Amino acid sequence: MARTYLDFERPLAALDARIETLARGGDTAEQRRTEAERRRLARRVAAGLTAWQRVQLARHVDRPQTLEYVEGFCDDFFELHGDRAFRDDPAVVAGVGKTPQGPLVIVGHQRGHGTRDRVRRSFGMASPEGYRKAVRAFELAERLGMPVVTFVDTQGAYPGVGAEERGLAESIARSLQTMATLRVPIVTVVIGEGGSGGALALGLADRVLMQEYACYSVISPEGAAGILYHNQGRKDVARAAEALRLTAQDLLRAALVDELVPEPMGGAHRRPARAIAKVSERVRWHLHDLAGQRVRDLLGKRHARYREIGAHTT
Amino acid sequence: MKESDTEAPSVCAGCKATLTRRERERRLFVCPRCGHHDRIGANTRLTQLLDPDSFRELDAKVRSRDVLEFPDTPSYGARLAAAETATGHSEAVVTGLGAIGGTAVAIGVFDFRFMGGSMGSAVGERLARVIDRARTKRLPLVLVTASGGARMQEGMYSLMQMAKLAGVLGRLREAGVPYVSVMTDPTTGGVAASVALLGDVNLAEPGALVGFAGPRVIATTPGEELPADFQRSEFLFAHGMIDQVVERRHLRSTLTRVLTMLRGPRAQSARRR
Numbered sequence: 001m002a003r004t005y006l007d008f009e010r011p012l013a014a015l016d017a018r019i020e021t022l023a024r025g026g027d028t029a030e031q032r033r034t035e036a037e038r039r040r041l042a043r044r045v046a047a048g049l050t051a052w053q054r055v056q057l058a059r060h061v062d063r064p065q066t067l068e069y070v071e072g073f074c075d076d077f078f079e080l081h082g083d084r085a086f087r088d089d090p091a092v093v094a095g096v097g098k099t100p101q102g103p104l105v106i107v108g109h110q111r112g113h114g115t116r117d118r119v120r121r122s123f124g125m126a127s128p129e130g131y132r133k134a135v136r137a138f139e140l141a142e143r144l145g146m147p148v149v150t151f152v153d154t155q156g157a158y159p160g161v162g163a164e165e166r167g168l169a170e171s172i173a174r175s176l177q178t179m180a181t182l183r184v185p186i187v188t189v190v191i192g193e194g195g196s197g198g199a200l201a202l203g204l205a206d207r208v209l210m211q212e213y214a215c216y217s218v219i220s221p222e223g224a225a226g227i228l229y230h231n232q233g234r235k236d237v238a239r240a241a242e243a244l245r246l247t248a249q250d251l252l253r254a255a256l257v258d259e260l261v262p263e264p265m266g267g268a269h270r271r272p273a274r275a276i277a278k279v280s281e282r283v284r285w286h287l288h289d290l291a292g293q294r295v296r297d298l299l300g301k302r303h304a305r306y307r308e309i310g311a312h313t314t
Numbered sequence: 315m316k317e318s319d320t321e322a323p324s325v326c327a328g329c330k331a332t333l334t335r336r337e338r339e340r341r342l343f344v345c346p347r348c349g350h351h352d353r354i355g356a357n358t359r360l361t362q363l364l365d366p367d368s369f370r371e372l373d374a375k376v377r378s379r380d381v382l383e384f385p386d387t388p389s390y391g392a393r394l395a396a397a398e399t400a401t402g403h404s405e406a407v408v409t410g411l412g413a414i415g416g417t418a419v420a421i422g423v424f425d426f427r428f429m430g431g432s433m434g435s436a437v438g439e440r441l442a443r444v445i446d447r448a449r450t451k452r453l454p455l456v457l458v459t460a461s462g463g464a465r466m467q468e469g470m471y472s473l474m475q476m477a478k479l480a481g482v483l484g485r486l487r488e489a490g491v492p493y494v495s496v497m498t499d500p501t502t503g504g505v506a507a508s509v510a511l512l513g514d515v516n517l518a519e520p521g522a523l524v525g526f527a528g529p530r531v532i533a534t535t536p537g538e539e540l541p542a543d544f545q546r547s548e549f550l551f552a553h554g555m556i557d558q559v560v561e562r563r564h565l566r567s568t569l570t571r572v573l574t575m576l577r578g579p580r581a582q583s584a585r586r587r
Binding site: 163197219309 | 436442474507510
């Protein structure tokens with residue numbers, strides 16, 4: 001697969017190309033030396049990442065998406081389509097997964113791979129029918145007593161005429177309320193960009209995990225730069241990204257998420273299989289940890305978790 | 315508003331007709347010529363809706379703080395102070411207990427002049443508390459919204475207020491206490507997508523902008539034109555999102571009626587206890 005390199009990843013591109021050539025030529029000693037050099041450089045790049053660069057990593061086109069995590073996590077996955085009212089929204093994937101630990105319901109945004117798939121999925125920007133499909137899946141999980149896992153990966157809900165006509169705000173609010181009162185465990189993983197209400201609509205959970213290079217924000221850096229600096233130039237967007245405190249590290253520090261899931265050096269897209277294995281392992285751990293809880297306790301703790309969020313005086 | 319301002323001329327935002335402030339106030343800030351409903355502050359709204367002297371404000375001490383040390387000019391702190399001076403309120407929502415046509419209610423009213431009615435931690439917390447109050451005292455909940463959505467200056471703390479409110483509203487719902495939502499101009503973003511559209515009864519004032527995405531960010535394909543009343547309350551009514559569009563002069567009587575009728579047997583038996 002052809003790799004995509006962001007500006008700040010460029011230095012790595014040359015080394016990657018060199019390693020590939022060396023691997024083909026069979027010069028193992030030189031290859032090993034180059035790989036070590038690459039690791040050092042990758043570490044340096046990773047250590048110096050700005051908030052804006054992290055956003056770009058979170059949006060990286062090669063980053064694994066919901067369906068890849070589903071494949072890694074489940075032995076079998078039966079996808080559900082449609083909200084039973086209007087249409088199927090391909091920006092949201094929902095279905096029942098089979099795992100060695102038992103069946104569960106999985107819901108997540110799917111941005112799509114390749115131009116055609118991405119357009120078909122509206123780049124992961126969900127319409128009301130996407131959130132209504134999610135609610136349908138959540139309610140199924142509740143009825144059958146299965147836990148729910150959601151993956152958050154969207155720049156936001158779809159800002160279109162049709163989406164507004166069909167009640168985008170209502171569909172988001174309804175999804176939030178359903179998740180808030182759902183009588184089965186919910187684990188959410190933010191695997192890419194968490195863009196505002198359209199992301200949160202699938203992310204109200206007992207445990208919220210965030211991958212190391214994921215981000216989560218009340219407004220996109222571009223949107224904030226427009227308001228703050230009346231500008232969307234690169235420097236202003238980078239400043240806005242910094243101001244919004246949207247990195248996984250920021251959110252963990254503020255206790256707005258529960259756990260940071262480490263990614264392979266340079267990001268999940270560099271070694272997808274390892275990223276997927278790590279996420280699967282952490283999700284499994286949390287599901288196991290939540291499994292024994294009584295519904296009453298589960299709901300009480302979930303309620304308290306959100307009820308206590310706020311930076312206000314009393 | 316100061317007493318001396320009552321004779322000052324003021325221009326209708328809808329049709330540019332000129333009226334004195336006293337006249338506008340008498341007409342509830344609705345233009346007699348074109349019917350345009352002006353945005354009004356929380357105090358004016360409470361005076362219009364509630365039985366005289368029935369209001370008791372709660373949680374006025376719950377205030378936001380600049381938790382992110384947000385690099386804004388003027389600073390977030392300065393913006394909060396200016397908004398307080400302009401509105402006389404310490405946050406973008408005023409909450410409390412009162413009565414409408416004899417029915418005791420828990421009520422929250424947004425003030426759009428306070429940083430665009432935006433929802434940060436304090437707005438979320440005040441709403442959560444008044445909703446909890448409605449549940450524990452079994453009082454019907456009335457929320458009058460006017461908000462651009464989540465408040466950028468508090469970042470993710472603001473976004474998470476949506477989740478907090480979904481939870482407390484869920485509990486209110488399970489407790490069988492009715493909630494009437496009144497959407498006014500404008501109600502968008504995180505407030506629309508959490509509390510505003512979840513009413514058991516959704517009402518809206520005529521011509522109010524209600525939607526999730528702001529009209530400026532709506533994606534249109536070239537040549538596509540937005541419907542004339544796009545995201546206005548009449549549009550939402552036509553698409554099944556709200557129950558009634560109610561003119562401001564009928565709002566109090568409509569609320570009175572609906573609140574009397576939303577007393578199910580559950581609420582009545584709770585009352586007898």
